[in-house]
Amino acid sequence: MLGSERIFVIVGALVAVVLQLFVAPYLSIAGAVPNFLLAFAMAVAIARGSSAGCLLPFLLGLVYDFVGGGPVGGMALVLMLVSVAAARGFQLVDNDSLFMALVPLAAGVLVVEVAYGALLLALGYQASLADMLIYRAFPCFLYDFVLGCILYLIARRWARPAGAARVELTQLR
Amino acid sequence: MPTFVQQSNGPSMARRVLFVVLIIAALAMLVVYANEGDEGPLHSAQSSVMGATGQVGGLGAGIGAAAESASTAAANATADPNTLEGLRQQNEELRQLLADAEEYRQEVDRLRGLLDMKQVSAVTGPVAHVIGRSTSAWDQSITIDLGSEDGVVSGMTVMGSTGVIGQVSRAAEHTSTVRLLTDPNSGAAVMVQSSRANGVVRGSLNGLLYLEDIDEDQLPVEGDVILTSGLGGSYERGLIVGAVVSVGDSTSNAVNTIIVNPNDSAEMLEEVIVVFKAPKVNVPATSSDSADTQDGETLALDGQTESSDVNAVEEADPTETALQEALLAQEEQEAELAADEDQNYEEYGEYEEV
Numbered sequence A: 001m002l003g004s005e006r007i008f009v010i011v012g013a014l015v016a017v018v019l020q021l022f023v024a025p026y027l028s029i030a031g032a033v034p035n036f037l038l039a040f041a042m043a044v045a046i047a048r049g050s051s052a053g054c055l056l057p058f059l060l061g062l063v064y065d066f067v068g069g070g071p072v073g074g075m076a077l078v079l080m081l082v083s084v085a086a087a088r089g090f091q092l093v094d095n096d097s098l099f100m101a102l103v104p105l106a107a108g109v110l111v112v113e114v115a116y117g118a119l120l121l122a123l124g125y126q127a128s129l130a131d132m133l134i135y136r137a138f139p140c141f142l143y144d145f146v147l148g149c150i151l152y153l154i155a156r157r158w159a160r161p162a163g164a165a166r167v168e169l170t171q172l173r
Numbered sequence B: 001m002p003t004f005v006q007q008s009n010g011p012s013m014a015r016r017v018l019f020v021v022l023i024i025a026a027l028a029m030l031v032v033y034a035n036e037g038d039e040g041p042l043h044s045a046q047s048s049v050m051g052a053t054g055q056v057g058g059l060g061a062g063i064g065a066a067a068e069s070a071s072t073a074a075a076n077a078t079a080d081p082n083t084l085e086g087l088r089q090q091n092e093e094l095r096q097l098l099a100d101a102e103e104y105r106q107e108v109d110r111l112r113g114l115l116d117m118k119q120v121s122a123v124t125g126p127v128a129h130v131i132g133r134s135t136s137a138w139d140q141s142i143t144i145d146l147g148s149e150d151g152v153v154s155g156m157t158v159m160g161s162t163g164v165i166g167q168v169s170r171a172a173e174h175t176s177t178v179r180l181l182t183d184p185n186s187g188a189a190v191m192v193q194s195s196r197a198n199g200v201v202r203g204s205l206n207g208l209l210y211l212e213d214i215d216e217d218q219l220p221v222e223g224d225v226i227l228t229s230g231l232g233g234s235y236e237r238g239l240i241v242g243a244v245v246s247v248g249d250s251t252s253n254a255v256n257t258i259i260v261n262p263n264d265s266a267e268m269l270e271e272v273i274v275v276f277k278a279p280k281v282n283v284p285a286t287s288s289d290s291a292d293t294q295d296g297e298t299l300a301l302d303g304q305t306e307s308s309d310v311n312a313v314e315e316a317d318p319t320e321t322a323l324q325e326a327l328l329a330q331e332e333q334e335a336e337l338a339a340d341e342d343q344n345y346e347e348y349g350e351y352e353e354v
Helices: A004-022 A036-051 A055-068 A074-093 A098-122 A129-158 A164-172 B003-007 B013-035 B041-077 B085-121 B287-292 B318-353
Strands: B127-133 B141-144 B157-159 B164-171 B176-180 B187-192 B198-202 B209-212 B225-228 B240-247 B258-260 B271-275
Touching (some): A004 A036, A004 A129, A036 A055, A036 A098, A036 A129, A055 B041, A074 A098, A074 B013, B041 B141, B085 B271, B141 B164, B209 B240
Antiparallel strands (some): B127 B141, B141 B176, B157 B271, B164 B176, B187 B198, B187 B225, B198 B209, B209 B258, B225 B240
């Protein structure tokens, strides 16, 4: 039987896909298009910590690859690796404050954008490294980080595993 | 220590296996995608998904309109029947008619622009509606509602109301993906109209078009018109790409220094022309170098010159048909609107008297 946090993750992922397909193209600012899939995957990874799986970021990344026109498998690979690493990193920090959660979130989103851009360049994308960073990676990072912060606040309430509260109580004692 | 913490200290073996399997799957897809051609299974699947999402996007607009109608109907249903129900209804109808008329007017304007472009460039091809835009920041493309079933094939030139905007990169059965000229992966062989210097126009991540690979002694000046040269066969020849807006200080083979203003931006595009066939015209001549024109055929630019064989298109022109239909529909709407308005005023006057 699905727990409420899993229902939230599934419904949230579907909403993120819908937003990416039908809303994101119209929210473009100076070439930067928001990536709801990336923001949601990273927010859930940080919120769930060690309980975060690798299937969600893989699937969301794959959706992005298929609808975005990029190399299939690219975003799936990058998003899965980075979200798992960010979740493990956040767990190792062992500090559940909001600020300490946003640090791995920001780092994760930035690494995904830069790594995906680098992957595109490696596969023959016709742009320079500087242009990639200035015109795409950093603007998209800012956009996605803001989205990620909002989604993290939601995910922190709804996507955390049921045992997480018990862990916090144990740490307080 | 609570059981949860013990369980969360490391992923289970199944999760590790899944993790490794997904990495291998992603890498395998990447390798296959990078090595297969445009007709490969992953490219085809991607094209189908992009086309399907574009069509669903169109359905989404319909669903939105249906929801609005339902909302209006619900509002009407809850209104007091003793009030101005009839007038309200007519008002709603008039508003709807007004909105429809405005839609038709805008569509007529856009189609007129496309028709002008078709006439001056004498190209043949159907008008397609833009049904989707790129969902990724890394890809400058649009999805149109014509596909291989309509005769669209990969590589066809696509024009907006002011000139070339891109090229069909993938054609699915009923939809196609058009890669815009502003995409960094786009490149069009072009020539400067005045000097006939050949070069390549490339897109960039900052949204500008750059003219590259121009000979040192034939650098363009601001205002020079850039046309497709047809070299390499990727784009039809003699179509307007844009005009030079800035020339940098660098000298030979300037890279990223000669800027060409792009045609319609992707956000503004609603209809485009897929060029099935372009006339065998010579590259147009300006007044200063008209001697270069060989067959007496010229391509009109911004209405300054008139083509001598504008009417040479023998086939029925879909754009003209669409324009005529839109004009007729607009006239009918306006007539109906005027009649209803008069009637409404009369009834409102009667009501006020009562």
